[in-house]
Amino acid sequence: MRVFNFSAGPATLPQPVLEQVQRELLDWHGIGSSLIEVSHRGPHFSAVRDEAEARLRQLLAIPDDYAVLFLQGGATLQFAQVAMNLLRGGSADYIVTGAWSQKAYREALRLAPALGGKVRLAGSTEESGFTRAPRADELDLDPNASYVHVCTNETIHGVEWLDLDAIAATGVPIVADMSSHLLSRPIDVRQFGLIYAGAQKNVGPAGVTIVIVRRDLINDPWVGTPSVMQYAAQDANQSMLNTPPTFAIYVANLVFAWLEAQGGVAAIETVNRRKAEKLYAAIDALPLYENRVEVPWRSRMNVPFRLRDESLNERFLHESDAAGLKYLKGHKMVGGMRASIYNAMPEEGVDALVAFLHDFAARHTA
Amino acid sequence: MRVFNFSAGPATLPQPVLEQVQRELLDWHGIGSSLIEVSHRGPHFSAVRDEAEARLRQLLAIPDDYAVLFLQGGATLQFAQVAMNLLRGGSADYIVTGAWSQKAYREALRLAPALGGKVRLAGSTEESGFTRAPRADELDLDPNASYVHVCTNETIHGVEWLDLDAIAATGVPIVADMSSHLLSRPIDVRQFGLIYAGAQKNVGPAGVTIVIVRRDLINDPWVGTPSVMQYAAQDANQSMLNTPPTFAIYVANLVFAWLEAQGGVAAIETVNRRKAEKLYAAIDALPLYENRVEVPWRSRMNVPFRLRDESLNERFLHESDAAGLKYLKGHKMVGGMRASIYNAMPEEGVDALVAFLHDFAARHTA
Numbered sequence: 238m239r240v241f242n243f244s245a246g247p248a249t250l251p252q253p254v255l256e257q258v259q260r261e262l263l264d265w266h267g268i269g270s271s272l273i274e275v276s277h278r279g280p281h282f283s284a285v286r287d288e289a290e291a292r293l294r295q296l297l298a299i300p301d302d303y304a305v306l307f308l309q310g311g312a313t314l315q316f317a318q319v320a321m322n323l324l325r326g327g328s329a330d331y332i333v334t335g336a337w338s339q340k341a342y343r344e345a346l347r348l349a350p351a352l353g354g355k356v357r358l359a360g361s362t363e364e365s366g367f368t369r370a371p372r373a374d375e376l377d378l379d380p381n382a383s384y385v386h387v388c389t390n391e392t393i394h395g396v397e398w399l400d401l402d403a404i405a406a407t408g409v410p411i412v413a414d415m416s417s418h419l420l421s422r423p424i425d426v427r428q429f430g431l432i433y434a435g436a437q438k439n440v441g442p443a444g445v446t447i448v449i450v451r452r453d454l455i456n457d458p459w460v461g462t463p464s465v466m467q468y469a470a471q472d473a474n475q476s477m478l479n480t481p482p483t484f485a486i487y488v489a490n491l492v493f494a495w496l497e498a499q500g501g502v503a504a505i506e507t508v509n510r511r512k513a514e515k516l517y518a519a520i521d522a523l524p525l526y527e528n529r530v531e532v533p534w535r536s537r538m539n540v541p542f543r544l545r546d547e548s549l550n551e552r553f554l555h556e557s558d559a560a561g562l563k564y565l566k567g568h569k570m571v572g573g574m575r576a577s578i579y580n581a582m583p584e585e586g587v588d589a590l591v592a593f594l595h596d597f598a599a600r601h602t603a
Numbered sequence: 604m605r606v607f608n609f610s611a612g613p614a615t616l617p618q619p620v621l622e623q624v625q626r627e628l629l630d631w632h633g634i635g636s637s638l639i640e641v642s643h644r645g646p647h648f649s650a651v652r653d654e655a656e657a658r659l660r661q662l663l664a665i666p667d668d669y670a671v672l673f674l675q676g677g678a679t680l681q682f683a684q685v686a687m688n689l690l691r692g693g694s695a696d697y698i699v700t701g702a703w704s705q706k707a708y709r710e711a712l713r714l715a716p717a718l719g720g721k722v723r724l725a726g727s728t729e730e731s732g733f734t735r736a737p738r739a740d741e742l743d744l745d746p747n748a749s750y751v752h753v754c755t756n757e758t759i760h761g762v763e764w765l766d767l768d769a770i771a772a773t774g775v776p777i778v779a780d781m782s783s784h785l786l787s788r789p790i791d792v793r794q795f796g797l798i799y800a801g802a803q804k805n806v807g808p809a810g811v812t813i814v815i816v817r818r819d820l821i822n823d824p825w826v827g828t829p830s831v832m833q834y835a836a837q838d839a840n841q842s843m844l845n846t847p848p849t850f851a852i853y854v855a856n857l858v859f860a861w862l863e864a865q866g867g868v869a870a871i872e873t874v875n876r877r878k879a880e881k882l883y884a885a886i887d888a889l890p891l892y893e894n895r896v897e898v899p900w901r902s903r904m905n906v907p908f909r910l911r912d913e914s915l916n917e918r919f920l921h922e923s924d925a926a927g928l929k930y931l932k933g934h935k936m937v938g939g940m941r942a943s944i945y946n947a948m949p950e951e952g953v954d955a956l957v958a959f960l961h962d963f964a965a966r967h968t969a
Contacts, residue, residue: 240635247849249640255629262625263618269606269927273808274615276930309675309810310831313845317829344830351827437846442639444675444810444848461717461827463683464710465676479679480803482810483613484850561635564642 241586244564245392245539245577246417247437254491273484282483286475289490296493296502299426299449304472306448307486312337312416314466315433315446316344319386319412321462322455322469323431324352327383330359330409332376334398335367335391336570337414345386352459359385367394369531373403384410384430384454390418390536392438393568395528395575397536401428410454418538419447420496421580422506430454438538439580441489444482496580505580512578512587513537519591525549525598543573549601550574556597562590607952610930611758611905611943612783613803620857639850648849652841655856662859662868665792665815670838672814673852678703678782680832681799681812682710685752685778687828688821689797690718693749696725696775698742700764701733701757702936703780711752718825725751733760735897739769750776750796750820756784756902758804759934761894761941763902767794776820784904785813786862787946788872796820804904805946807855810848862946871946878944878953879903885957891915891964909939915967916940922963928956 242249265272268281275281290305299305310318319341320329329349331342342358349356359378360371370387378385385404390397397418404411410430419434426432431450437443448468455468464470465478499505517535520526520542528535528542544550553574557565567573578587608615631638634647641647656671665671676684685707686695695715697708708724715722725744726737744751751773755764763784770777776796785800792798797816803809814834821834830836831844865871883901886892886908894901894908910916919940923931933939944953 238635239629242636242640244636244640244642244645247640247642247846250637252629255637259625259628262628263605263621268929269604270608270610270929271616271621274608274610274613276610276613277809279610279930309677309680309848311675311845313831314675314829317832348827348829351825435846442848442850443643443846444851459717461714463680463714465679466683479677480613480801480809482675482808482848482851484808485810485848563634563636564645 240561240563241582241589242563243576243578243582243590245568245575246435247443248577248579249581250441250488251492251495251581254488254495257491258488272487277477277480277483285487285490286481289486289493292490292493292497293447296420296496297424297426297449302452303426304450304452304455304468306450306468306471307476307481308446308448308471309444309482311446312414312433312435313340313344315414315448316341317348318466319384319431319433320345320348320352320354321466322458323384323410323412324349324354324459325383325457326353328355328357328379328381330357330379330382330385332359332371332385332387333361333363334370334388334396335394337391337393337416338386338388341386341388341414354383357382366529367391367396368529369534370396370398376403378404378407378409380407380409382409384412386412388414390415390538392417392539393541393570395530395536395539395541396534397538410451418536420502420505421509421538423502436485436489438577441492442485445485445489508584509537509578509580512582512584513540515587515591516540516576516578519594523594523598525602526594538579539575539577541567541571541573541575546601552601553597557593560589560593562593606927606929607948607955608929609942609944609948609956611934611941612801613809614943614945615947616807616854617858617861617947620854620861623857624854638853643843643846643849651853651856652847655852655859658856658859658863659813662786662862663790663792663815668818669792670816670818670821670834672816672834672837673842673847674812674814674837675810675848677812678780678799678801679706679710681780681814682707683714684832685750685797685799686711686714686718686720687832688824688834689750689776689778690715690720690825691749691823692719694721694723694745694747696723696745696748696751698725698737698751698753699727699729700736700754700762701760703757703759703782704752704754707752707754707780720749723748732895733757733762734895735900736762736764742769744770744773744775746773746775748775750778752778754780756781756904758783758905759907759936761896761902761905761907762900763904776817784902786868786871787875787904789868802851802855804943807858808851811851811855874950875903875944875946878948878950879906881953881957882906882942882944885960889960889964891968892960904945905941905943907933907937907939907941912967918967919963923959926955926959928959
């Protein structure tokens with residue numbers, strides 16, 4: 238029996254996708270081998286890779302002057318790779334809104350001297366405890382920066398940006414870590430210079446990293462950039478400068494097809510909005526629970542919450558687990574609970590969690 | 604029906620492994636989720652990762668002062684990563700015996716100035732057309748080198764080193780790309796400073812890279828090394844500085860268990876030797892076919908061969924394919940044919956190929 242899996246990532250995948258992978262695992266489309274047993278340069282996998290790129294371009298309306306890359310190393314390698322490819326001896330701005338943008342900032346700060354560039358902190362909401370992103374008037378943006386880096390959805394702190402207009406107005410290319418909300422809603426790709434995302438939330442299994450980048454930005458990587466980390470070289474080689482993570486790309490392609498069948502990102506956004514509203518409504522209505530993120534910044538994907546009586550934490554986790562609501566423990570950095578409700582989390586899963594929140598509160602509130 | 608798949612990589616996997624993955628895909632060990640849907644830091648995947656490391660240590664008798672890492676990026680990223688971690692402002696020797704060691708050499712040569720070090724060519728058999736590795740008296744080894752790099756099995760040219768004693772005698776740490784023959788035979792890990800291997804030959808699906816490295820060599824990475832590319836940092840974090848490629852590690856663990864069940868690397872070496880001997884015997888016996896690699900250097904894993912009458916190439920590929928002997932086309936760099944006969948290629952597959960070679964030659968030799 239399948240459970241409701243609220244893991245922040247690697248995360249639940251659409252069941253029809255897993256069923257198709259299962260059916261095809263020993264003999265893909267009658268070729269007598271698994272797709273993961275054949276050359277990435279042969280006709281079978283090449284067709285899948287091309288289909289995955291075409292589907293992603295369609296789903297997000299990605300313009301032709303943007304490259305779509307399927308890379309390795311996760312978002313954390315992108316923290317370095319972005320700087321290696323885009324810093325070009327200049328200065329980059331970083332905005333810190335939670336654990337992940339802070340990691341990106343610190344990695345770039347550490348590497349910048351070796352790359353002959355520099356990195357500035359252009360805004361941070363650390364003082365607030367990361368309960369929101371900075372307002373436009375709190376940002377100190379350099380109009381001559383090589384790029385400005387944001388994490389548009391903070392997986393740990395549950396802070397999501399929905400409006401980057403003030404940043405975009407500077408004309409500086411925006412580099413966005415969208416790992417935990419890519420494909421959860423429509424975006425205007427033209428507003429970004431580069432978008433990256435580890436796959437293991439809304440895209441597919443861990444092991445592939447999506448990069449969407451405006452081609453005019455990638456022609457001058459730092460001279461010491463490893464070949465497979467040069468965006469332009471990967472673009473020229475259909476992301477196959479060396480053997481790509483074929484299983485992860487194959488499954489991502491099936492997830493894209495599943496998302497198309499749901500009606501695409503606009504349709505899934507409607508569902509995601511409803512799921513998030515139901516969950517935040519329960520948290521706000523029940524005095525036992527608390528989410529401190531300011532309402533306009535609350536993530537639709539990652540919903541951290543606390544029990545005001547923390548002595549109930551273990552019981553909450555034990556009972557929710559027994560009810561088939563799995564992996565609700567919050568990240569160790571912030572404690573408490575977290576429900577990640579990505580595209581593949583059925584609305585019934587959120588309904589079951591909401592019912593549990595009510596039931597648990599009724600039984601444990603004086 | 605499963606075919607005999609001679610792909611050089613991604614390559615055929617043991618059928619019982621694929622069957623187990625298939626059974627477990629929607630519900631791993633009764634947890635109600637796939638293993639690829641749960642956190643890498645949770646108990647389920649952590650146990651699998653630990654088991655994979657323990658099995659690999661046991662299979663190759665890896666000493667405790669060596670780290671065992673499961674990384675991303677393939678051998679090609681290791682070309683850069685080795686230099687970033689081990690060059691330390693010094694000089695490294697490279698021995699070129701085919702396409703892959705040449706790629707490693709060129710990448711290191713390109714990056715060395717940025718890393719503040721240098722790279723030397725300590726030997727090459729390019730003039731021979733890569734039909735062997737250099738003899739000891741042809742090597743120009745620097746006893747003060749930071750390391751000496753070799754590719755112990757050239758997947759494209761079919762050249763395998765079985766004896767590195769002359770190099771080891773210098774005392775310089777040997778760095779070996781073993782991508783296409785790791786686990787095909789016993790090795791003395793102590794003879795190496797660092798061993799790396801892309802998984803997609805004898806280890807598992809593409810997407811994970813094995814690194815086995817003596818811990819005293821990795822404490823001083825170049826200052827600009829990305830965090831996830833620092834061996835010491837990955838070692839301190841059980842290869843989970845960020846989300847690892849969980850599917851590939853999970854399958855690798857099952858391949859290791861399968862290899863244990865075959866009797867381990869000594870037992871599989873006996874089979875591999877027999878498979879290779881049968882295939883080379885047929886190539887040598889039949890005038891239609893030719894393998895130019897000198898006998899002592901012939902790879903047991905990758906067997907390139909040509910038809911002396913190249914006008915028969917298309918017919919050979921068409922008929923072998925129709926006979927269920929798949930992916931025998933040679934790499935475009937060298938042309939002709941190639942049969943990759945990794946651990947998971949059953950001996951029956953080699954027998955079938957040998958029978959086909961005889962049959963095809965009988966029908967097409969004047």
